[in-house]
Amino acid sequence: MDDLIVKTITRIIIPFIQVYGIYIVLHGHISPGGGFSGGAILGASLILYTLAFGYKDAAKKMPHHVGAILESGAILWFLALGLIGIFAGGNFLTNRDAGFYMGNLSMLFNAGLIPLVTLGIGAKVASTMITLFHTIIEED
Protein backbone atom coordinates (compact mmCIF):
# COMPACT_ATOMS: atom_id res chain seq x y z
CA MET A 1 0.00 0.00 0.00
CA ASP A 2 3.04 2.27 0.29
CA ASP A 3 4.57 2.20 -3.18
CA LEU A 4 6.12 5.27 -4.79
CA ILE A 5 5.40 4.15 -8.38
CA VAL A 6 1.73 3.42 -7.67
CA LYS A 7 1.28 6.74 -5.88
CA THR A 8 2.94 8.79 -8.65
CA ILE A 9 1.02 7.07 -11.45
CA THR A 10 -2.22 7.52 -9.51
CA ARG A 11 -1.55 11.21 -8.98
CA ILE A 12 -0.91 11.67 -12.72
CA ILE A 13 -3.81 9.60 -14.02
CA ILE A 14 -6.69 10.64 -11.71
CA PRO A 15 -7.39 14.05 -13.38
CA PHE A 16 -7.73 12.36 -16.79
CA ILE A 17 -10.17 9.77 -15.42
CA GLN A 18 -12.25 12.49 -13.80
CA VAL A 19 -12.31 14.67 -16.94
CA TYR A 20 -13.43 11.62 -18.92
CA GLY A 21 -16.18 10.89 -16.39
CA ILE A 22 -17.43 14.49 -16.45
CA TYR A 23 -17.37 14.40 -20.27
CA ILE A 24 -19.53 11.29 -20.30
CA VAL A 25 -21.98 12.78 -17.78
CA LEU A 26 -22.31 16.07 -19.68
CA HIS A 27 -22.70 14.41 -23.10
CA GLY A 28 -25.15 11.80 -21.85
CA HIS A 29 -27.98 12.96 -24.07
CA ILE A 30 -26.09 13.30 -27.38
CA SER A 31 -23.57 10.44 -27.32
CA PRO A 32 -23.31 7.02 -25.66
CA GLY A 33 -23.01 7.21 -21.91
CA GLY A 34 -25.06 9.02 -19.36
CA GLY A 35 -25.39 9.54 -15.65
CA PHE A 36 -24.81 5.96 -14.56
CA SER A 37 -21.70 5.24 -16.66
CA GLY A 38 -20.10 8.61 -16.01
CA GLY A 39 -20.87 8.44 -12.31
CA ALA A 40 -19.34 4.98 -12.11
CA ILE A 41 -16.15 6.26 -13.77
CA LEU A 42 -16.01 9.26 -11.40
CA GLY A 43 -16.49 6.95 -8.42
CA ALA A 44 -13.83 4.56 -9.72
CA SER A 45 -11.30 7.41 -9.82
CA LEU A 46 -11.73 8.05 -6.09
CA ILE A 47 -11.69 4.30 -5.39
CA LEU A 48 -8.30 4.26 -7.16
CA TYR A 49 -7.16 7.08 -4.87
CA THR A 50 -8.27 5.07 -1.83
CA LEU A 51 -6.38 2.00 -3.04
CA ALA A 52 -3.16 3.92 -3.65
CA PHE A 53 -3.09 6.26 -0.62
CA GLY A 54 -4.97 4.29 2.03
CA TYR A 55 -8.26 4.88 3.75
CA LYS A 56 -7.10 7.72 6.06
CA ASP A 57 -6.08 10.11 3.26
CA ALA A 58 -9.16 9.26 1.20
CA ALA A 59 -11.45 9.91 4.18
CA LYS A 60 -9.89 13.36 4.41
CA LYS A 61 -10.61 14.02 0.70
CA MET A 62 -14.13 12.55 0.77
CA PRO A 63 -15.57 12.32 4.31
CA HIS A 64 -18.74 10.40 5.05
CA HIS A 65 -20.89 13.45 5.63
CA VAL A 66 -19.94 14.94 2.24
CA GLY A 67 -20.97 11.68 0.58
CA ALA A 68 -24.26 11.68 2.48
CA ILE A 69 -25.00 15.30 1.49
CA LEU A 70 -24.17 14.57 -2.17
CA GLU A 71 -26.37 11.47 -2.29
CA SER A 72 -29.38 13.05 -0.60
CA GLY A 73 -28.95 16.31 -2.50
CA ALA A 74 -28.78 14.55 -5.86
CA ILE A 75 -31.93 12.52 -5.31
CA LEU A 76 -33.77 15.62 -4.00
CA TRP A 77 -32.59 17.51 -7.11
CA PHE A 78 -34.02 14.71 -9.28
CA LEU A 79 -37.34 14.79 -7.39
CA ALA A 80 -37.55 18.60 -7.56
CA LEU A 81 -36.98 18.54 -11.33
CA GLY A 82 -39.72 15.96 -11.66
CA LEU A 83 -42.13 17.94 -9.48
CA ILE A 84 -41.66 21.04 -11.69
CA GLY A 85 -43.51 19.10 -14.37
CA ILE A 86 -46.41 18.40 -12.00
CA PHE A 87 -46.64 22.05 -10.90
CA ALA A 88 -46.58 23.13 -14.56
CA GLY A 89 -49.66 21.00 -15.16
CA GLY A 90 -48.23 17.85 -16.73
CA ASN A 91 -46.93 14.47 -15.57
CA PHE A 92 -43.92 13.69 -13.39
CA LEU A 93 -40.71 14.65 -15.32
CA THR A 94 -42.56 16.57 -18.05
CA ASN A 95 -39.89 17.99 -20.36
CA ARG A 96 -40.80 20.56 -23.02
CA ASP A 97 -44.37 21.37 -21.96
CA ALA A 98 -43.12 22.44 -18.51
CA GLY A 99 -41.07 25.24 -20.10
CA PHE A 100 -37.56 23.77 -20.06
CA TYR A 101 -35.15 25.29 -22.57
CA MET A 102 -34.84 22.98 -25.58
CA GLY A 103 -32.14 24.71 -27.66
CA ASN A 104 -30.89 23.09 -30.88
CA LEU A 105 -28.61 20.19 -31.69
CA SER A 106 -25.43 22.27 -31.98
CA MET A 107 -25.47 23.24 -28.28
CA LEU A 108 -24.32 21.21 -25.28
CA PHE A 109 -27.43 21.79 -23.14
CA ASN A 110 -30.14 21.11 -25.66
CA ALA A 111 -32.68 18.58 -24.45
CA GLY A 112 -34.58 20.40 -21.73
CA LEU A 113 -34.25 18.68 -18.38
CA ILE A 114 -32.30 15.62 -19.57
CA PRO A 115 -28.78 17.11 -18.92
CA LEU A 116 -29.90 18.40 -15.51
CA VAL A 117 -31.33 15.02 -14.50
CA THR A 118 -28.17 13.31 -15.81
CA LEU A 119 -26.00 15.61 -13.66
CA GLY A 120 -27.99 14.57 -10.57
CA ILE A 121 -27.73 10.87 -11.43
CA GLY A 122 -23.98 11.20 -12.01
CA ALA A 123 -23.38 12.83 -8.62
CA LYS A 124 -25.56 10.22 -6.88
CA VAL A 125 -23.89 7.20 -8.50
CA ALA A 126 -20.38 8.56 -7.91
CA SER A 127 -20.96 9.26 -4.22
CA THR A 128 -22.74 5.92 -3.76
CA MET A 129 -19.75 4.02 -5.19
CA ILE A 130 -17.33 5.86 -2.92
CA THR A 131 -19.49 5.47 0.18
CA LEU A 132 -20.01 1.75 -0.51
CA PHE A 133 -16.28 1.13 -0.88
CA HIS A 134 -15.33 3.21 2.17
CA THR A 135 -17.96 1.45 4.28
CA ILE A 136 -16.56 -1.95 3.34
CA ILE A 137 -12.89 -1.04 3.77
CA GLU A 138 -12.93 1.09 6.94
CA GLU A 139 -11.60 -0.31 10.21
CA ASP A 140 -14.07 -0.57 13.04
Next chain:
Amino acid sequence: MQLLNVVLVIFLIVCAIAVERTKDLLGAVIIYAAYGLVMAVLWLFMKAPDIALTEAAIGAGVTAILFIGVISRTRRME
Protein backbone atom coordinates in the same frame (compact mmCIF):
# COMPACT_ATOMS: atom_id res chain seq x y z
CA MET B 1 -15.46 -10.33 -37.29
CA GLN B 2 -17.65 -13.45 -37.04
CA LEU B 3 -14.66 -15.53 -35.98
CA LEU B 4 -13.64 -13.02 -33.30
CA ASN B 5 -17.20 -13.03 -31.99
CA VAL B 6 -17.22 -16.82 -31.71
CA VAL B 7 -13.83 -16.84 -29.97
CA LEU B 8 -14.99 -14.22 -27.47
CA VAL B 9 -18.22 -16.09 -26.68
CA ILE B 10 -16.28 -19.34 -26.12
CA PHE B 11 -13.88 -17.46 -23.83
CA LEU B 12 -16.91 -16.08 -21.97
CA ILE B 13 -18.36 -19.56 -21.40
CA VAL B 14 -14.98 -20.90 -20.24
CA CYS B 15 -14.67 -17.96 -17.82
CA ALA B 16 -18.16 -18.53 -16.45
CA ILE B 17 -17.45 -22.23 -15.80
CA ALA B 18 -14.02 -21.44 -14.31
CA VAL B 19 -15.50 -18.91 -11.85
CA GLU B 20 -17.71 -21.50 -10.24
CA ARG B 21 -15.09 -24.26 -10.25
CA THR B 22 -12.24 -22.23 -8.69
CA LYS B 23 -11.63 -22.88 -5.00
CA ASP B 24 -9.51 -19.74 -4.52
CA LEU B 25 -11.97 -16.87 -4.17
CA LEU B 26 -9.43 -14.18 -5.14
CA GLY B 27 -8.68 -16.04 -8.37
CA ALA B 28 -12.40 -16.37 -9.02
CA VAL B 29 -12.84 -12.62 -8.65
CA ILE B 30 -10.04 -11.95 -11.15
CA ILE B 31 -11.55 -14.42 -13.65
CA TYR B 32 -14.87 -12.63 -13.12
CA ALA B 33 -13.21 -9.29 -14.00
CA ALA B 34 -11.90 -10.84 -17.24
CA TYR B 35 -15.46 -12.06 -17.91
CA GLY B 36 -16.77 -8.50 -17.46
CA LEU B 37 -14.17 -7.06 -19.84
CA VAL B 38 -14.96 -9.60 -22.59
CA MET B 39 -18.67 -8.97 -22.00
CA ALA B 40 -18.03 -5.23 -22.55
CA VAL B 41 -16.36 -5.96 -25.92
CA LEU B 42 -19.33 -8.17 -26.86
CA TRP B 43 -21.79 -5.39 -25.96
CA LEU B 44 -19.81 -3.13 -28.28
CA PHE B 45 -20.16 -5.69 -31.11
CA MET B 46 -23.92 -5.82 -30.44
CA LYS B 47 -24.04 -2.02 -31.07
CA ALA B 48 -24.79 -1.02 -27.47
CA PRO B 49 -21.84 1.29 -26.63
CA ASP B 50 -23.46 2.83 -23.55
CA ILE B 51 -23.99 -0.60 -21.99
CA ALA B 52 -20.37 -1.41 -22.90
CA LEU B 53 -19.17 1.71 -21.05
CA THR B 54 -21.19 0.79 -17.98
CA GLU B 55 -20.07 -2.84 -18.08
CA ALA B 56 -16.39 -1.86 -18.39
CA ALA B 57 -16.65 0.50 -15.41
CA ILE B 58 -18.95 -1.56 -13.17
CA GLY B 59 -18.38 -5.19 -14.16
CA ALA B 60 -14.63 -5.12 -14.64
CA GLY B 61 -13.74 -2.39 -12.15
CA VAL B 62 -15.96 -1.60 -9.22
CA THR B 63 -17.54 -5.04 -8.68
CA ALA B 64 -14.15 -6.77 -8.59
CA ILE B 65 -12.80 -4.17 -6.13
CA LEU B 66 -15.86 -4.55 -3.88
CA PHE B 67 -15.48 -8.36 -3.94
CA ILE B 68 -11.77 -8.04 -3.07
CA GLY B 69 -12.73 -5.74 -0.18
CA VAL B 70 -15.18 -8.35 1.10
CA ILE B 71 -12.58 -11.14 0.74
CA SER B 72 -10.08 -9.09 2.75
CA ARG B 73 -12.61 -8.97 5.61
CA THR B 74 -13.43 -12.72 5.46
CA ARG B 75 -11.35 -15.75 4.38
CA ARG B 76 -9.77 -16.40 1.03
CA MET B 77 -10.32 -20.10 0.38
CA GLU B 78 -13.76 -21.55 -0.20
